Amino acid sequence: MARIVIVSGSPYQGSRLDSVLAHTERLLQEEGHQTGRIHVRDLPAEDLLHVRFDSPAIVQANERIAEADAVVIATPIYKAAYSGVLKAFLDLLPQKGLDGKLILPVAIGGTIAHLLAIDYALKPVLSALGARHVLAGAFILDSLVKKKEDGTSELEEEAAQRLQDSVRQLVQELTWKAERSKLANAAN
Numbered sequence: 001m002a003r004i005v006i007v008s009g010s011p012y013q014g015s016r017l018d019s020v021l022a023h024t025e026r027l028l029q030e031e032g033h034q035t036g037r038i039h040v041r042d043l044p045a046e047d048l049l050h051v052r053f054d055s056p057a058i059v060q061a062n063e064r065i066a067e068a069d070a071v072v073i074a075t076p077i078y079k080a081a082y083s084g085v086l087k088a089f090l091d092l093l094p095q096k097g098l099d100g101k102l103i104l105p106v107a108i109g110g111t112i113a114h115l116l117a118i119d120y121a122l123k124p125v126l127s128a129l130g131a132r133h134v135l136a137g138a139f140i141l142d143s144l145v146k147k148k149e150d151g152t153s154e155l156e157e158e159a160a161q162r163l164q165d166s167v168r169q170l171v172q173e174l175t176w177k178a179e180r181s182k183l184a185n186a187a188n
Contacts, residue, residue: 002069009075009086016145019153027167040089048088070102077109081121099130105137138166
Protein backbone atom coordinates (compact mmCIF):
# COMPACT_ATOMS: atom_id res chain seq x y z
CA MET A 1 0.00 0.00 0.00
CA ALA A 2 1.45 3.31 -1.11
CA ARG A 3 0.86 6.68 0.49
CA ILE A 4 -0.39 9.21 -2.02
CA VAL A 5 -0.93 12.91 -1.37
CA ILE A 6 -3.28 14.83 -3.64
CA VAL A 7 -2.44 18.54 -3.86
CA SER A 8 -5.33 20.65 -5.11
CA GLY A 9 -4.45 24.01 -6.61
CA SER A 10 -8.07 25.07 -7.04
CA PRO A 11 -8.90 28.34 -5.31
CA TYR A 12 -12.60 27.39 -5.14
CA GLN A 13 -14.34 24.88 -2.90
CA GLY A 14 -16.82 22.73 -4.79
CA SER A 15 -15.06 23.29 -8.12
CA ARG A 16 -15.09 20.87 -11.01
CA LEU A 17 -11.49 20.04 -10.10
CA ASP A 18 -12.70 18.93 -6.66
CA SER A 19 -15.03 16.46 -8.41
CA VAL A 20 -12.18 15.17 -10.56
CA LEU A 21 -10.03 14.71 -7.45
CA ALA A 22 -12.80 12.90 -5.56
CA HIS A 23 -12.97 10.47 -8.49
CA THR A 24 -9.16 10.13 -8.51
CA GLU A 25 -9.07 9.48 -4.78
CA ARG A 26 -11.79 6.85 -5.04
CA LEU A 27 -9.88 5.03 -7.80
CA LEU A 28 -6.68 5.03 -5.75
CA GLN A 29 -8.42 3.79 -2.63
CA GLU A 30 -10.08 1.00 -4.61
CA GLU A 31 -6.56 -0.13 -5.51
CA GLY A 32 -5.71 -0.28 -1.79
CA HIS A 33 -3.65 2.89 -1.52
CA GLN A 34 -3.74 5.36 1.35
CA THR A 35 -4.66 8.86 0.20
CA GLY A 36 -4.80 12.30 1.70
CA ARG A 37 -5.42 15.77 0.31
CA ILE A 38 -3.82 19.14 0.66
CA HIS A 39 -6.13 21.92 -0.48
CA VAL A 40 -3.79 24.84 -0.99
CA ARG A 41 -6.76 27.22 -0.65
CA ASP A 42 -7.08 26.07 2.99
CA LEU A 43 -3.50 27.01 3.90
CA PRO A 44 -3.12 30.44 5.53
CA ALA A 45 -3.04 33.05 2.74
CA GLU A 46 -0.57 35.20 4.68
CA ASP A 47 1.87 32.28 4.87
CA LEU A 48 1.59 31.66 1.13
CA LEU A 49 1.86 35.34 0.15
CA HIS A 50 4.71 36.13 2.52
CA VAL A 51 6.58 32.90 1.76
CA ARG A 52 6.69 31.74 5.37
CA PHE A 53 8.69 28.52 5.21
CA ASP A 54 8.46 28.15 8.99
CA SER A 55 4.67 28.40 9.18
CA PRO A 56 3.28 25.39 11.06
CA ALA A 57 0.68 24.80 8.33
CA ILE A 58 3.31 24.93 5.58
CA VAL A 59 5.73 22.71 7.52
CA GLN A 60 2.95 20.16 8.08
CA ALA A 61 1.94 20.17 4.39
CA ASN A 62 5.58 19.72 3.36
CA GLU A 63 5.97 16.83 5.81
CA ARG A 64 2.96 15.10 4.27
CA ILE A 65 4.57 15.36 0.85
CA ALA A 66 7.92 14.16 2.22
CA GLU A 67 6.24 11.04 3.65
CA ALA A 68 4.35 10.25 0.43
CA ASP A 69 5.35 7.69 -2.18
CA ALA A 70 3.49 9.60 -4.89
CA VAL A 71 1.95 13.02 -5.33
CA VAL A 72 -0.98 14.01 -7.51
CA ILE A 73 -0.57 17.67 -8.45
CA ALA A 74 -3.91 19.06 -9.62
CA THR A 75 -4.77 22.46 -10.99
CA PRO A 76 -7.23 24.38 -13.06
CA ILE A 77 -5.63 25.99 -16.10
CA TYR A 78 -5.94 29.76 -16.28
CA LYS A 79 -4.45 31.67 -19.21
CA ALA A 80 -2.41 28.64 -20.32
CA ALA A 81 -0.80 28.07 -16.91
CA TYR A 82 -1.47 26.39 -13.57
CA SER A 83 -3.11 28.39 -10.78
CA GLY A 84 -1.28 31.07 -8.85
CA VAL A 85 -2.39 29.45 -5.61
CA LEU A 86 -0.58 26.27 -6.60
CA LYS A 87 2.53 28.23 -7.61
CA ALA A 88 2.60 29.96 -4.22
CA PHE A 89 2.60 26.57 -2.50
CA LEU A 90 5.16 25.00 -4.83
CA ASP A 91 7.48 27.92 -4.02
CA LEU A 92 7.34 26.84 -0.37
CA LEU A 93 8.41 23.24 -1.01
CA PRO A 94 12.05 22.44 -0.25
CA GLN A 95 14.38 22.66 -3.27
CA LYS A 96 14.31 18.86 -3.73
CA GLY A 97 10.88 18.36 -2.15
CA LEU A 98 9.67 16.07 -4.95
CA ASP A 99 12.85 14.01 -5.27
CA GLY A 100 12.07 10.29 -5.40
CA LYS A 101 8.32 10.84 -5.78
CA LEU A 102 6.11 9.58 -8.55
CA ILE A 103 4.15 12.58 -9.79
CA LEU A 104 0.78 12.49 -11.53
CA PRO A 105 -0.29 15.88 -12.90
CA VAL A 106 -4.03 16.43 -13.35
CA ALA A 107 -5.41 19.57 -14.94
CA ILE A 108 -8.81 20.86 -15.91
CA GLY A 109 -9.41 23.63 -18.41
CA GLY A 110 -12.02 25.26 -20.59
CA THR A 111 -10.44 24.59 -23.97
CA ILE A 112 -8.33 21.94 -25.66
CA ALA A 113 -5.86 24.76 -26.39
CA HIS A 114 -4.72 24.39 -22.76
CA LEU A 115 -3.81 20.74 -23.23
CA LEU A 116 -0.08 21.42 -23.30
CA ALA A 117 -0.07 23.53 -20.12
CA ILE A 118 0.96 20.43 -18.14
CA ASP A 119 4.02 19.90 -20.35
CA TYR A 120 5.09 23.50 -20.87
CA ALA A 121 4.06 25.24 -17.65
CA LEU A 122 3.79 22.67 -14.84
CA LYS A 123 6.39 19.99 -15.60
CA PRO A 124 9.39 22.37 -15.64
CA VAL A 125 8.52 23.59 -12.12
CA LEU A 126 8.07 20.02 -10.89
CA SER A 127 11.47 19.11 -12.37
CA ALA A 128 13.05 22.08 -10.59
CA LEU A 129 11.71 20.61 -7.34
CA GLY A 130 13.53 17.32 -7.95
CA ALA A 131 10.76 15.34 -9.64
CA ARG A 132 12.38 12.87 -12.02
CA HIS A 133 9.41 10.64 -12.70
CA VAL A 134 6.49 12.79 -13.85
CA LEU A 135 3.79 10.75 -15.55
CA ALA A 136 1.91 11.94 -18.63
CA GLY A 137 -1.05 12.96 -16.48
CA ALA A 138 -4.59 13.80 -17.41
CA PHE A 139 -6.08 16.94 -18.91
CA ILE A 140 -9.85 17.13 -18.51
CA LEU A 141 -12.06 19.61 -20.33
CA ASP A 142 -14.30 21.27 -17.77
CA SER A 143 -17.26 20.71 -20.10
CA LEU A 144 -16.84 16.98 -19.39
CA VAL A 145 -17.56 17.56 -15.69
CA LYS A 146 -21.28 18.22 -15.45
CA LYS A 147 -22.69 20.18 -12.51
CA LYS A 148 -25.88 18.68 -11.14
CA GLU A 149 -28.77 20.57 -9.54
CA ASP A 150 -27.77 19.40 -6.05
CA GLY A 151 -24.37 21.11 -6.43
CA THR A 152 -22.37 17.94 -7.04
CA SER A 153 -20.65 17.10 -10.30
CA GLU A 154 -20.37 14.03 -12.46
CA LEU A 155 -17.64 13.10 -14.92
CA GLU A 156 -18.70 12.15 -18.41
CA GLU A 157 -17.40 8.81 -19.68
CA GLU A 158 -14.55 10.32 -21.72
CA ALA A 159 -13.18 12.22 -18.71
CA ALA A 160 -13.65 9.26 -16.36
CA GLN A 161 -11.79 6.97 -18.77
CA ARG A 162 -8.91 9.40 -19.22
CA LEU A 163 -8.59 9.75 -15.47
CA GLN A 164 -8.81 6.00 -14.94
CA ASP A 165 -6.02 5.43 -17.49
CA SER A 166 -3.77 7.95 -15.71
CA VAL A 167 -4.48 6.46 -12.28
CA ARG A 168 -3.82 2.97 -13.69
CA GLN A 169 -0.42 4.18 -14.91
CA LEU A 170 0.37 5.61 -11.46
CA VAL A 171 -0.66 2.36 -9.75
CA GLN A 172 1.46 0.33 -12.18
CA GLU A 173 4.50 2.55 -11.57
CA LEU A 174 4.02 2.28 -7.80
CA THR A 175 3.89 -1.52 -8.11
CA TRP A 176 7.10 -1.58 -10.17
CA LYS A 177 8.81 0.77 -7.72
CA ALA A 178 7.86 -1.49 -4.80
CA GLU A 179 9.12 -4.59 -6.65
CA ARG A 180 12.45 -2.90 -7.48
CA SER A 181 12.80 -1.89 -3.84
CA LYS A 182 12.18 -5.47 -2.67
CA LEU A 183 14.75 -6.81 -5.12
CA ALA A 184 17.30 -4.23 -4.00
CA ASN A 185 16.71 -5.09 -0.33
CA ALA A 186 16.97 -8.81 -1.06
CA ALA A 187 20.29 -8.26 -2.86
CA ASN A 188 21.75 -6.49 0.18
